[in-house]
Amino acid sequence: MLENLAKIKEQFSKELNAVNSKDELEKIRVAFLGKKGLVTEELKNLRNLSADEKKTAGMQVNKLKQEIEQAIIDHQKILEEREYQKEIENAEVYDYSIPSEKPVGTLHPITIVQKQIEDIFKTMGFIIEDGLEIQTEYNNFEAVNIPKNHPARDMQDTYYLENGQILKTHTSAAQNTIMRKYGAPNSGETLKVLFPGRCFRNENIDASHENTFFQLEGMMIGEDISISNLIYFMKVLLTEVFERDVKVRLRPGFFPFVEPGFELDINCAICGGSGCPTCKQSGWLELLPCGMIHPNVLRMGGIDPDKYTGFAFGLGLTRLAMMKYNIKDIRLFNSGNLKQLKQFVR
Ligand SMILES: [Zn+2]
Numbered sequence: 001m002l003e004n005l006a007k008i009k010e011q012f013s014k015e016l017n018a019v020n021s022k023d024e025l026e027k028i029r030v031a032f033l034g035k036k037g038l039v040t041e042e043l044k045n046l047r048n049l050s051a052d053e054k055k056t057a058g059m060q061v062n063k064l065k066q067e068i069e070q071a072i073i074d075h076q077k078i079l080e081e082r083e084y085q086k087e088i089e090n091a092e093v094y095d096y097s098i099p100s101e102k103p104v105g106t107l108h109p110i111t112i113v114q115k116q117i118e119d120i121f122k123t124m125g126f127i128i129e130d131g132l133e134i135q136t137e138y139n140n141f142e143a144v145n146i147p148k149n150h151p152a153r154d155m156q157d158t159y160y161l162e163n164g165q166i167l168k169t170h171t172s173a174a175q176n177t178i179m180r181k182y183g184a185p186n187s188g189e190t191l192k193v194l195f196p197g198r199c200f201r202n203e204n205i206d207a208s209h210e211n212t213f214f215q216l217e218g219m220m221i222g223e224d225i226s227i228s229n230l231i232y233f234m235k236v237l238l239t240e241v242f243e244r245d246v247k248v249r250l251r252p253g254f255f256p257f258v259e260p261g262f263e264l265d266i267n268c269a270i271c272g273g274s275g276c277p278t279c280k281q282s283g284w285l286e287l288l289p290c291g292m293i294h295p296n297v298l299r300m301g302g303i304d305p306d307k308y309t310g311f312a313f314g315l316g317l318t319r320l321a322m323m324k325y326n327i328k329d330i331r332l333f334n335s336g337n338l339k340q341l342k343q344f345v346r
Contacts, residue, residue, distance in 0.1 A: 001045065001057050005064050012068055016075055021204050025079065029072050039065050086210060109344040110214050110333060113241065113321045114196050117216060120240045121194045124233070126218065127182075129195040131174025134165050143176035144257040145296045152256065157201050167200035171217035171314060172257055175293075179221075179301025184308055190222035191310075196317060207329045214317035221303060221310030227260075228288055232312035238266055238287070241324060247273070249311060258291025258312060285323075288315045 012032055019025050032039050042061045046054050107115070118128050146152050159167040168174075174195045185191045196216040203209040220229060231248065238246040246266050253263035266287050268279035275281035290313035295305035318333060325344050327333075332340055 001042070001053075002005040004042065005060055008032070008042070009064055009067070011038075012071070016071060019075060020079075022076065022079060023074060031066050033065065033072075039068060053227060059228075061085060077239060083330075105159060106342050108333070108341060109325055109327070110321050110343060111322060114214070114216060114317055116241060117237065117315075119220065120237060121192075124192070125190075126192040126194045127313070129178050129181075129193050130176060131168065131171060131177065131195050131197045132264070133168055133171045133198055133246060134161065135168040136165055139176050140166055140168050140170070140173040143297070143300050144172045145294045146256045147271055147302075150256065154158050157203075158179065159202055164277055167202050168197070170199055171195055171197045172312075174217070175219065175257070175297060175312070176301050178219075179298070179303055184303045187223065187224055188226065190220055192218075192220045193220045197283070205331060207331065210318065210330045211332065212334055213330070214321075216315045216317045216320075217312065218315075219312040221293070221298070221308055225292075225309045225311055227262075227292065227311070228294075230313065233311075234264055234288075234290065234313065241320065242266075242269065244269065250290075253289055253291075255289050256292050257297050258289075259294045261291035264288045264290050264313070287320075288313055290314070 005051045012028070015028055015031075029037075031037055034040065039061065043065070046058055046061065056245050078174060082321055122128065139216050140158075141147075141150070141153055158169050161167070178193050178195065180192075181282065182191050182193070193218065195218070196214065198212060199215050205211060218233070221234070227250070230266055231250070234248055235246060238248065248267075250262040251265065253261050255261040264287055265284040267273045268276060268283050268285050270278045271283065273283040275283050278281060279285050290311065293310040293312050298305040298310065318330060321327065321333070322330065335341075
């Protein structure tokens with residue numbers, strides 16, 4: 001019998017070496033360990049032996065059985081590893097650095113102008129903030145010195161939500177949150193923040209009015225901020241955006257959140273200042289409201305107006321994009337007309 005076991009072992013080793021698939025492996029398992037398998041037969045033969053022989057032979061048969069079981073498990077792992085390697089070799093190879101041949105998305109003209117302005121202000125140390133589009137009445141109005149019953153709060157112009165909140169009507173709605181987030185600057189330092197955003201007003205839509213438009217607002221707060229700081233930053237901004245040397249002038253203007261408040265005009269690019277129909281013969285184009293932040297607004301933002309001053313300016317981003325790209329109809333921006341919108345990509 002021991003001789004038999006040695007033969008079985010040899011036969012098994014030989015056959016196992018030739019196995020290249022899981023199916024073949026299963027066949028071998030059945031041939032040796034199955035109900036009528038060679039090892040199983042040997043186990044059955046044990047009953048024909050004497051008690052002494054049975055003991056020795058039994059141990060040998062069981063040892064062989066375990067060896068074969070283990071060898072099958074090991075071989076299965078080898079087969080799986082081979083299969084995995086084959087899959088890797090046959091997999092398609094992608095080079096992710098190759099540019100796509102299909103057209104990729106393009107930036108919206110308003111996004112292009114916004115990014116350009118953000119880049120300019122970032123180099124001057126401004127933080128970019130992203131205000132919420134759904135705001136409380138307090139943030140949108142009270143906190144920027146527009147009290148209840150003020151004409152600027154006309155229900156006609158504002159989208160009120162059922163829960164009493166509103167869609168922000170101007171980027172100034174973020175001022176209070178930003179002041180509270182950063183607080184007053186350290187002595188000798190300034191707080192400089194730029195906050196672009198989408199605004200909503202209940203307008204009848206035509207070529208120059210939209211209910212959804214973009215503004216971009218900036219403010220600078222410190223111990224010693226004056227109107228000359230404001231003029232400097234506005235000149236840098238407009239020169240970069242319009243890619244020409246821009247002259248600016250300030251005219252007094254009333255806005256509840258600034259004191260004093262100004263309308264900032266730039267010299268007309270079309271006539272160079274000599275007067276034309278676009279500038280109504282004045283040589284100047286009205287561009288943005290700005291001014292020194294009202295003491296009430298600073299106070300409500302938790303900043304002491306006796307110690308700190310600041311300027312703020314609000315830019316109609318949509319309007320600026322229209323001027324920069326000479327777009328005559330504001331409806332283009334929200335139209336989804338890709339053919340039209342793509343021409344501004346660069
Ligand atoms: Zn002009």
